[in-house]
Amino acid sequence: MSTNGYQAPGQRPGLLIAIGGAEDKTRERKILRRFVEAAGGAKAKIAILATASALPDTGEKYREVFAALEVAEIVVLNVPDRAAALEVGSPVLEALEGATGFFMTGGGQLRVTSALGGTPIAASIRRRHAAGMVIAGTSAGASLLSEHMIAFGEGGGTPRQRQVQMAKGLGLAPGLIIDQHFRRRDRLGRLLTALSYNPDPIGLGIDEDTAALIEPDGMLTVLGSGTVTIVEGAGLTYTDTHHALPGKPLTLLGLRLDILSDGARYDLSTRRGLPPLVAPVPVPDPEEVAYGDGREA
């Protein structure tokens, strides 16, 4: 899978990191540390976009988190609204030119798309990513990676007609519909509803404190304490979504489902799940330990 359509010959797009929200920011910080490493470690230049957040200090809080991870250069981009995004000669464009890593915070994804959609800043983010800039997004920031993005929708595990509202995202991962806070907010239903509208994209449901690391060749690896749920609808044989009444439970036949925990992989080009590259260390069976005689439990 080409994760975007913008790379020039010889360029390799940067890693994409879609985080399900509520990532560990104070202890091991596995996910944020992985982002910093991919962006160059101590030499990383990280640009933070907090436009999604309604809180005034979200950008500064992430600056502190990345400073604690010893990032050399951190800039919080100032794009509060569409007027700012359209400002000619905005310093944001210059900051993006130098950035090796770009981080999008949580909040509301429509704050970002309504402000940045169709602006030179959005174009710059895509172009810089195609040239190698690593991009991470958490919560709303993860959804924003999609081309066809879940803008909002109700929770609940049953797909229901009109349960989800779609909008154009930033298009960094055009073949994916990314949802977040997936298990905590019980969002399988709205992801399935989105796929019933058009099952072409692969649906990713990312749990909190969990990330999907997506390489430019389409290899996805899971990192974190929860799971990534992957729903694949290319083989969908039937849905009643086009004639169901609003709110009615939908039928979707012939989906594929993969549940991936830490280390498990998924090849987005072949649409198949793969075991962890490094086999997990076998855990002794507690019964064996308890009896100490090595018998099978």
Next chain:
Amino acid sequence: MSTNGYQAPGQRPGLLIAIGGAEDKTRERKILRRFVEAAGGAKAKIAILATASALPDTGEKYREVFAALEVAEIVVLNVPDRAAALEVGSPVLEALEGATGFFMTGGGQLRVTSALGGTPIAASIRRRHAAGMVIAGTSAGASLLSEHMIAFGEGGGTPRQRQVQMAKGLGLAPGLIIDQHFRRRDRLGRLLTALSYNPDPIGLGIDEDTAALIEPDGMLTVLGSGTVTIVEGAGLTYTDTHHALPGKPLTLLGLRLDILSDGARYDLSTRRGLPPLVAPVPVPDPEEVAYGDGREA
């Protein structure tokens, strides 16, 4: 699929009706009415087993529900415990011989299996079903139809090691693991955990006020206001269930997922979903109605 291994030549087993709990008992009563019709309508002789319930009047309450549906003969079986189930010459056996329909209430499924397991009553239920007796179970009563039964487990959408406890069920639908109150209690995780242990059975997750009607030839049809979630693991390519620590999120790769709403079908023998037999009446698009000019919305 043969839904059990007990039918003699020339016999046709009865319909199985697995209900997700909280079925409509006072208004249209579509599910309970379908059960009564399958059991012979006005000529039905229905035996109710309320052993699962800790409440003393559950059996009598269902007697009233079936009486309101004009069932000719209704008996509430008296099997409060294992001593009663082992009673020689129990009138329960005679009641089962005459019954055309057998209904199992909700409650706790282990109350039933611990009392009836291995008794002549359990054998009689299977034999009578093989000879044509219709069987319905709601909530715990639906789980009891399984051969490998979910006894209890925690809610939550993420499969986790040791999240589910299995027990031997009544074995009327040996190829199925049936879970109920599926969306209301968010039980996808425990069903997936059960399948990770052994993906041979097909997993059914049945919503409240929703039923899976299972014909002896293995054709399943959904009836009700929610959905039936079908998880099929024959193609499972990998799981880490055998070495994961207790409570750890599990990986399951290569599952198939079908979501069925009212009228949708699933062939348990070929393991494939099918559209409703009668196409739903097309619903006019609200935009068309609003504009009255027949244009596409």
